[in-house]
Amino acid sequence: MSDFFSKVVELFSTQEYIDALLHGFLLTIQISYFAILIGIFLGTIIALVDTAKPSKWLVVPKFICQIYTTIIRGTPMALQLFIMFFVIFAIKGFPSIITAIIAFGLNSAAYSAEVIRGGILSVDPGQTEAGLALGLSRRTIFFKIVAPQAIKNIIPAMGNEIITVIKETAIVSMVGMYDLNMAAKDIGSGQNMASYIVPMFVAALFYLVTIYLITFIVKRVEKSLRKSDLKAEE
Amino acid sequence: MENQDTELIIKNLRKSFGKNKVLNGINFKLTEGERVVILGPSGSGKSTFLRCINWMEEPTAGEMYFDGELVTEKNIRRIRRNIGMVFQHFNLIANMTVMENLLLAPLKLKLMKRNEAEKRAKDLLRHIGLLNKADAYPASLSGGQKQRVAIIRAMMLSPEVLLFDEPTSALDPESIGDVLSLIRELAERGMTIMIVTHEMSFAKEIATRIVFIDKGRIIEEGTPKEFFDHPKTERVKEFLEKVL
Numbered sequence: 001m002s003d004f005f006s007k008v009v010e011l012f013s014t015q016e017y018i019d020a021l022l023h024g025f026l027l028t029i030q031i032s033y034f035a036i037l038i039g040i041f042l043g044t045i046i047a048l049v050d051t052a053k054p055s056k057w058l059v060v061p062k063f064i065c066q067i068y069t070t071i072i073r074g075t076p077m078a079l080q081l082f083i084m085f086f087v088i089f090a091i092k093g094f095p096s097i098i099t100a101i102i103a104f105g106l107n108s109a110a111y112s113a114e115v116i117r118g119g120i121l122s123v124d125p126g127q128t129e130a131g132l133a134l135g136l137s138r139r140t141i142f143f144k145i146v147a148p149q150a151i152k153n154i155i156p157a158m159g160n161e162i163i164t165v166i167k168e169t170a171i172v173s174m175v176g177m178y179d180l181n182m183a184a185k186d187i188g189s190g191q192n193m194a195s196y197i198v199p200m201f202v203a204a205l206f207y208l209v210t211i212y213l214i215t216f217i218v219k220r221v222e223k224s225l226r227k228s229d230l231k232a233e234e
Numbered sequence: 235m236e237n238q239d240t241e242l243i244i245k246n247l248r249k250s251f252g253k254n255k256v257l258n259g260i261n262f263k264l265t266e267g268e269r270v271v272i273l274g275p276s277g278s279g280k281s282t283f284l285r286c287i288n289w290m291e292e293p294t295a296g297e298m299y300f301d302g303e304l305v306t307e308k309n310i311r312r313i314r315r316n317i318g319m320v321f322q323h324f325n326l327i328a329n330m331t332v333m334e335n336l337l338l339a340p341l342k343l344k345l346m347k348r349n350e351a352e353k354r355a356k357d358l359l360r361h362i363g364l365l366n367k368a369d370a371y372p373a374s375l376s377g378g379q380k381q382r383v384a385i386i387r388a389m390m391l392s393p394e395v396l397l398f399d400e401p402t403s404a405l406d407p408e409s410i411g412d413v414l415s416l417i418r419e420l421a422e423r424g425m426t427i428m429i430v431t432h433e434m435s436f437a438k439e440i441a442t443r444i445v446f447i448d449k450g451r452i453i454e455e456g457t458p459k460e461f462f463d464h465p466k467t468e469r470v471k472e473f474l475e476k477v478l
Binding site for chain 1: 288290311312314315317318319321323324325326327328329330338339342343387388391
């Protein structure tokens, strides 16, 4: 046990180790951040196409969106990452961080689309009917009525998706990228600290704190969005 | 069209949901000032008929003329401004206050100036005794209050016709009276009204014409007196025996 604590002290007092951890952590955050942005952006488009009123213009886009989500959700993330690295972006000198961001972004898009779609569909159809009966356009109905109500249902599940992406990026170590997960392993063996448990324990703490922080923010946002409901219960 | 007081003409209206044929050729004419109550057993298509009039359900076949104009996908949005609708489940916009609900259509469609719309909204709210709820969200209102707000929301645009789709079916017995008396008042002011309802005594009292629908067809229509006292068809006799 005293060995454990002396190793913790060693890890935090050795500049190399700290640099390695921070470097890894930064990569993890960079990949997650941009992947989540892409995921939300593409996911929103997919969800909108999917929930739009059927028309002849949308037959092909709706079909494409379905195929897309089916393939992404039906295959392992690690395999998608490999395909991106060793097939699609197997270009010499192509920055691996971009490849990773695209891989995770495209993956997250499929899941985000489901979350957003579910949120939109959870809004009572009577709300849309009320808008239609008043002569409002579908656009106005979406932005003024459906979207504000859908967001309340989307935020909690979206928080979950963000957390999943952050943790899942750990598999980039499988294609040799130096993320937080890889840093832990590297400090333990490559840099000869002669302990796996301590760096891995610390890396775990980094993930945990990050995710706790995100959970906290999501809860806050959720609460402020529910204000109109709370006011109603006065 | 045929005469200038005719608001609505419906010719051979059909509606199917997939293979399920709900309306099988309805012919109907509505004249200004009429109050038509639509009756029929459940599943007869009476609500679908009402919902086809403002294209909440797009008709599968048939023609509709509103104020002499053929209703199409292109002009339906404009026509809907002249056809108010009140729903069974109120459908007040949940993320908007009562006042915002009332102002939504007049302002978004640029049909009124803000101060003008606010004044009208306040007058109507005062009239139904809910002015103090102007800034409340729908979730804090009782069913009867919600439905009365829904009715004045439909009135904000001064429609030519008001459609009521089972307006009291989701209400507790105490609220029903409030809602019915508001509808009665609109009727007395000469509003053209179509109602789907199960309130037989109200139907008898308010209707200028009863339309009975069964299996997607109008099988009998007439004044309340003719309909309730001297039904012509066996089907209506059978129906009245059960409900009265």
